[in-house]
Amino acid sequence: VITPAGSVKDIQEIVRNAPPGARLLPVAGATKPALSDLGAAGVERIDLSGLSGIVEYDPAELTITALAGTPVSEVQAVLAEHGQYLPCDPPLTDAGATLGGTVATGAAGPSALRYGGVRDFVIGVRFVDGTGRLVAGGGKVVKNAAGFDLPKLLIGSIGRLGVMVSLSFKVFPQPAATTTMEFLTEDLATAVDALIRLRRSPVELDALDITPTGRVLARVGGRAETLDARATRLAGAVGDRTHMRHDGPDERTLWAEASELAWRRDEQAVVRVGLSLAQIPALDQAIHTAAPQATVRYSLGGTAAWIGWPPDAGLDRLDAVLDAERLPGMTLLRGPAHGDQVLLGPHSGGVFATRVKSALDPDGRFLEL
Amino acid sequence: MSVLDRLSELGLGRRLLTEPAQLAAFSSDGLTAFNERPLAVVLADSAEDVAAAVRACYAADVPFVARGSGTSLSGGSVPVAGGVVIALNRMNRVLSIDPDAGIAVVQPGTINLRVSEAAAAHGLQYAPDPSSQSVCSIGGNLAFNSGGAHCLKHGMTSNHVLGMKVVLPDGELVELGADQPNPVGPDWTGLFCGSEGLFGIAVEVTLRLVKIPEAVCTSLAAYPSLAAAGDAVATIVREGLLPVAMEIMDALAMEAAEASVKPGYPECAALLIVEVEGEQDVVDADQVVLDELLAASGATHVRATRDPAERALIWKGRKSAFSAVGWLSPDYIVQDGVVPRTRLGEVLAEIDRMSRETGIRVANVFHAGDGNLHPLILYDGRDAGAAAGAHALAGEILRLCISLGGSITGEHGIGVEKREYLPLMFSEDDLALMHRIRRAIDPKELSNRGKMLEVSE
Numbered sequence: 001v002i003t004p005a006g007s008v009k010d011i012q013e014i015v016r017n018a019p020p021g022a023r024l025l026p027v028a029g030a031t032k033p034a035l036s037d038l039g040a041a042g043v044e045r046i047d048l049s050g051l052s053g054i055v056e057y058d059p060a061e062l063t064i065t066a067l068a069g070t071p072v073s074e075v076q077a078v079l080a081e082h083g084q085y086l087p088c089d090p091p092l093t094d095a096g097a098t099l100g101g102t103v104a105t106g107a108a109g110p111s112a113l114r115y116g117g118v119r120d121f122v123i124g125v126r127f128v129d130g131t132g133r134l135v136a137g138g139g140k141v142v143k144n145a146a147g148f149d150l151p152k153l154l155i156g157s158i159g160r161l162g163v164m165v166s167l168s169f170k171v172f173p174q175p176a177a178t179t180t181m182e183f184l185t186e187d188l189a190t191a192v193d194a195l196i197r198l199r200r201s202p203v204e205l206d207a208l209d210i211t212p213t214g215r216v217l218a219r220v221g222g223r224a225e226t227l228d229a230r231a232t233r234l235a236g237a238v239g240d241r242t243h244m245r246h247d248g249p250d251e252r253t254l255w256a257e258a259s260e261l262a263w264r265r266d267e268q269a270v271v272r273v274g275l276s277l278a279q280i281p282a283l284d285q286a287i288h289t290a291a292p293q294a295t296v297r298y299s300l301g302g303t304a305a306w307i308g309w310p311p312d313a314g315l316d317r318l319d320a321v322l323d324a325e326r327l328p329g330m331t332l333l334r335g336p337a338h339g340d341q342v343l344l345g346p347h348s349g350g351v352f353a354t355r356v357k358s359a360l361d362p363d364g365r366f367l368e369l
Numbered sequence: 370m371s372v373l374d375r376l377s378e379l380g381l382g383r384r385l386l387t388e389p390a391q392l393a394a395f396s397s398d399g400l401t402a403f404n405e406r407p408l409a410v411v412l413a414d415s416a417e418d419v420a421a422a423v424r425a426c427y428a429a430d431v432p433f434v435a436r437g438s439g440t441s442l443s444g445g446s447v448p449v450a451g452g453v454v455i456a457l458n459r460m461n462r463v464l465s466i467d468p469d470a471g472i473a474v475v476q477p478g479t480i481n482l483r484v485s486e487a488a489a490a491h492g493l494q495y496a497p498d499p500s501s502q503s504v505c506s507i508g509g510n511l512a513f514n515s516g517g518a519h520c521l522k523h524g525m526t527s528n529h530v531l532g533m534k535v536v537l538p539d540g541e542l543v544e545l546g547a548d549q550p551n552p553v554g555p556d557w558t559g560l561f562c563g564s565e566g567l568f569g570i571a572v573e574v575t576l577r578l579v580k581i582p583e584a585v586c587t588s589l590a591a592y593p594s595l596a597a598a599g600d601a602v603a604t605i606v607r608e609g610l611l612p613v614a615m616e617i618m619d620a621l622a623m624e625a626a627e628a629s630v631k632p633g634y635p636e637c638a639a640l641l642i643v644e645v646e647g648e649q650d651v652v653d654a655d656q657v658v659l660d661e662l663l664a665a666s667g668a669t670h671v672r673a674t675r676d677p678a679e680r681a682l683i684w685k686g687r688k689s690a691f692s693a694v695g696w697l698s699p700d701y702i703v704q705d706g707v708v709p710r711t712r713l714g715e716v717l718a719e720i721d722r723m724s725r726e727t728g729i730r731v732a733n734v735f736h737a738g739d740g741n742l743h744p745l746i747l748y749d750g751r752d753a754g755a756a757a758g759a760h761a762l763a764g765e766i767l768r769l770c771i772s773l774g775g776s777i778t779g780e781h782g783i784g785v786e787k788r789e790y791l792p793l794m795f796s797e798d799d800l801a802l803m804h805r806i807r808r809a810i811d812p813k814e815l816s817n818r819g820k821m822l823e824v825s826e
Contacts, residue, residue, distance in 0.1 A: 352810065359805040
């Protein structure tokens with residue numbers, strides 16, 4: 001069942017009229033079908049794609065407020081007219097991802113390395129909780145310590161804690177130009193070594209990834225006249241290693257491939273995993289032992305892994321790998337044979353999570369966490 | 370069994386304080402207007418101590434307050450009468466630093482500046498820098514989501530806390546978050562940060578470290594009015610520069626700073642401090658643009674420095690402003706309101722008008738880059754009605770911030786001081802949800818009772 005909701009009142013009516021245990025799920029752009037198109041029985045989707053539009057934007061404030069169903073691309077386009085951008089680089093922007101979906105997923109694209117991810121840029125939220133009440137947290141100013149930080153709570157909440165109505169973000173001036181250095185490596189160990197050397201360099205990177213084919217990509221952004229010197233410093237930091245520089249449309253394509261998940265092979269599931277640099281070798285080995293056909297892109301300087309899981313391997317096998325490595329994962333895309341497991345591996349929170357969920361959704365109208 | 374009986378069974382020895390003289394030191398915090406005598410103080414050495422003390426309080430239905438250095442400016446660590454203080458100062462170790470991952474794991478009593486000192490050998494630092502950073506603790510920073518002058522670029526405490534182990538109000542230990550900057554799943558860590566101790570006590574904290582910048586350049590620009598300084602800030606933002614800090618001080622605040630730490634600021638009505646940091650090439654390029662902007666901004670005097678000693682003195686003057694006001698006035702209230710950055714000029718003019726109308730002196734020091742004001746309202750508590758007048762003015766300023774679409778606190782928290790103003794910012798439904806979350810986690814409302822939220826009937 002999909003019910004469109006074009007207003008706060010619509011959402012409130014749907015929530016209030018739903019019986020306890022209703023299994024409501026807010027959806028909009030449907031760019032991450034593993035989250036929006038659950039095969040599980042009895043899921044009733046609330047379609048928020050009609051709840052769209054920018055509510056407030058004053059470039060001098062460096063903040064923007066928009067309805068939850070607003071496409072990220074629309075927001076980025078308006079910001080770009082004023083030389084600003086949303087630095088958390090929401091994935092699947094070209095595919096039609098919305099602000100609400102981005103926050104509910106909590107995923108950040110590769111260029112979030114420079115200034116931070118979704119949690120570092122959401123400053124306010126209005127949402128309908130499990131009792132049908134419209135509530136607000138945070139605000140429209142960039143610094144705010146009043147009340148509980150509800151905007152942060154909804155990040156990564158995958159529709160289980162409330163239906164977002166509108167969101168306020170802090171934005172930053174956009175780098176005038178970018179360039180990317182590509183380094184060839186022999187294997188994962190040499191790629192990780194290059195990653196460490198690049199992280200240690202004084203050069204502040206916009207993005208730093210190891211692609212599924214083992215290339216290391218380091219992106220810098222800023223005033224065009226600074227880029228040559230900085231690219232040279234990056235080459236020096238890595239040492240004697242074959243490299244090439246990418247600029248212009250070719251460079252943008254390289255990173256669009258990452259943020260649009262274009263490296264995904266047909267019907268692979270795509271699972272985002274949070275990790276730290278030191279855990280990469282063990283995870284990589286465990287993944288390829290469990291599924292030799294799997295592909296992995298390490299992103300955000302080695303603090304995130306995007307796993308492409310083969311179409312014929314169940315997600316339960318990846319779940320077991322992540323449990324063993326003690327790493328949390330979230331499925332964003334999947335094929336027909338993967339099963340509909342959204343959260344994989346261990347997740348923090350324990351009874352704290354259970355108690356917060358019970359406060360926001362006392363009658364269990366949204367899906368269980 | 371009484372809570373004292375339960376606590377004395379924990380084998381704390383001399384780490385359980387019950388003598389009035391010992392307890393007196395814990396009766397107030399950085400906001401001295403509020404004080405209460407606790408029933409007992411536990412000097413915790415470990416997470417186990419904290420959990421045991423919390424369980425004792427829970428079993429006896431006695432409220433407890435966690436306390437680090439006691440520097441809260443909102444009364445956040447003021448004890449509850451008849452309650453227990455759990456002091457975390459002894460849990461002050463930096464447990465580990467992973468330089469490649471840029472992560473530090475620390476105990477909650479660790480002094481803010483100590484984290485940066487421990488990380489410096491690896492070329493790293495801890496970014497949030499409250500003015501009290503040489504004495505305030507990470508646990509308190511986390512509970513109140515502290516800020517600092519350099520938050521303009523780096524963000525608040527919650528942007529730098531990746532994970533933690535916490536003792537919940539019933540004594541249960543849980544882990545929130547982990548050690549990566551982008552959590553997978555709901556951001557429990559983000560909710561816990563800034564919850565003012567209402568969800569329990571963090572006993573181990575994983576922090577994000579950032580690189581010590583290769584180059585830093587600090588500019589001073591003197592203006593004939595606060596409005597002119599504010600306009601310069603707006604121009605810098607419009608030009609797409611992203612300074613790490615943009616601060617303004619007015620003449621009275623500078624007078625206080627000169628009286629104490631003598632930073633040698635130029636004489637003027639309003640001083641703008643702008644700092645850019647990063648790679649050498651980037652700072653060089655940004656500073657060229659900034660020099661041009663400041664030269665054309667109507668400043669009567671501009672100077673820029675890269676000398677570490679000179680920079681340190683500039684910041685010492687700025688960061689000492691709160692305490693230095695003590696040189697000008699026996700009593701003062703520090704405010705922490707936030708307004709949208711484009712409304713700064715308007716709100717400063719209005720504060721000036723209120724000050725002249727009431728005859729109450731107000732010194733202004735503020736984080737201009739992010740619209741966070743710190744009006745210092747000066748009064749002499751010995752004069753009849755002076756304290757009431759100052760508090761009334763403080764309330765008017767908070768109302769003004771809210772009416773302009775801002776917040777009553779940017780970085781000090783609600784505590785006990787601003788609790789009555791929270792309903793001006795949030796609706797009944799908003800507050801009801803906050804209460805529901807609080808009671809779901811702490812049904813007895815024991816943990817830091819009476820801070821941020823009113824106690825239930």
